[in-house]
Amino acid sequence: MTAVAANTAPAVFQKRRRVGPILFKILVTLLYLFLLAPLIVVVIISFQSNQYLSFPPEGFTLKWYAALPHQRTFVQGAKVSVIVAVFVTVIVLILGVSAALAINRYNFKLKGLMQTLFMAPLLVPSIVLALGMVLLFTPIGLTNSYPGIIIGHVAITIPYVMRTTLMSLSTSDTSCEDAAKILGASPWQVFSKVTLPIIQPGVIAGGVIAFIVSFDEAVISLFVAESGLPTLPVQVLRYVENSADAAVAALSVVLIAISMVVVIIVERVMGLQRALQ
Numbered sequence: 282m283t284a285v286a287a288n289t290a291p292a293v294f295q296k297r298r299r300v301g302p303i304l305f306k307i308l309v310t311l312l313y314l315f316l317l318a319p320l321i322v323v324v325i326i327s328f329q330s331n332q333y334l335s336f337p338p339e340g341f342t343l344k345w346y347a348a349l350p351h352q353r354t355f356v357q358g359a360k361v362s363v364i365v366a367v368f369v370t371v372i373v374l375i376l377g378v379s380a381a382l383a384i385n386r387y388n389f390k391l392k393g394l395m396q397t398l399f400m401a402p403l404l405v406p407s408i409v410l411a412l413g414m415v416l417l418f419t420p421i422g423l424t425n426s427y428p429g430i431i432i433g434h435v436a437i438t439i440p441y442v443m444r445t446t447l448m449s450l451s452t453s454d455t456s457c458e459d460a461a462k463i464l465g466a467s468p469w470q471v472f473s474k475v476t477l478p479i480i481q482p483g484v485i486a487g488g489v490i491a492f493i494v495s496f497d498e499a500v501i502s503l504f505v506a507e508s509g510l511p512t513l514p515v516q517v518l519r520y521v522e523n524s525a526d527a528a529v530a531a532l533s534v535v536l537i538a539i540s541m542v543v544v545i546i547v548e549r550v551m552g553l554q555r556a557l558q
Contacts, residue, residue: 327530345531358516366495369434373491377442385450402437411504425509433501438494442487449483
């Protein structure tokens with residue numbers, strides 16, 4: 282009996298070892314399905330032929346995609362969102378990279394406070410920031426204007442650029458910069474020819490994130506410029522209040538596809554994992 286038990290024990294352990302990875306793969310698959318289920322439903326609904334949102338759809342059509350270019354509210358909102366996102370991305374890249382360089386390369390008394398202030402928007406709820414901006418912008422006439430929206434979006438996107446740039450700076454080698462200085466390069470030449478190429482992956486990743494966050498921001502846009510210059514998310518909220526068709530689902534699929542293309546381009550150009558390190 283002892284010999285038989287000794288022979289069966291390894292077989293039992295081998296079966297457990299085989300079952301473990303299988304259960305783990307099943308669990309991971311179920312988790313991915315749970316996370317992707319809303320997107321899958323939206324994609325399916327965007328092709329439905331019903332005049333109102335329903336699942337499962339009764340039929341399939343492409344009319345909602347064909348109707349998107351004729352939706353003036355969506356087109357106008359997209360135009361405002363793109364303009365704001367482009368300006369916001371440029372501004373936060375200039376401010377964020379400069380602030381990250383100052384924090385990483387220099388020691389000064391208020392260094393910790395400066396870093397905390399730049400990162401604070403990530404900890405404060407968007408609705409609190411939006412309410413504060415309305416109270417601040419209304420007396421000086423910045424509500425319902427491009428400068429007001431841009432300032433509001435810069436406040437919430439600059440932490441992303443600083444975070445990715447600081448990560449790149451913390452892992453970069455400063456010996457090349459020191460060598461360039463010894464060889465007589467000016468501070469601007471050191472930054473443009475040496476430092477910037479080294480931290481380029483982090484800067485690009487921060488810029489892409491800033492653009493997407495600004496384009497998708499709804500709360501601050503709703504408070505600051507809801508009546509004058511509504512962005513695409515605000516227009517979508519208005520549309521959903523009055524309509525229940527699949528045009529919003531079709532628009533969502535288009536935006537998802539654009540985001541995937543951007544991610545693929547970043548991955549092909551420099552590697553997404555490297556850009557986020």
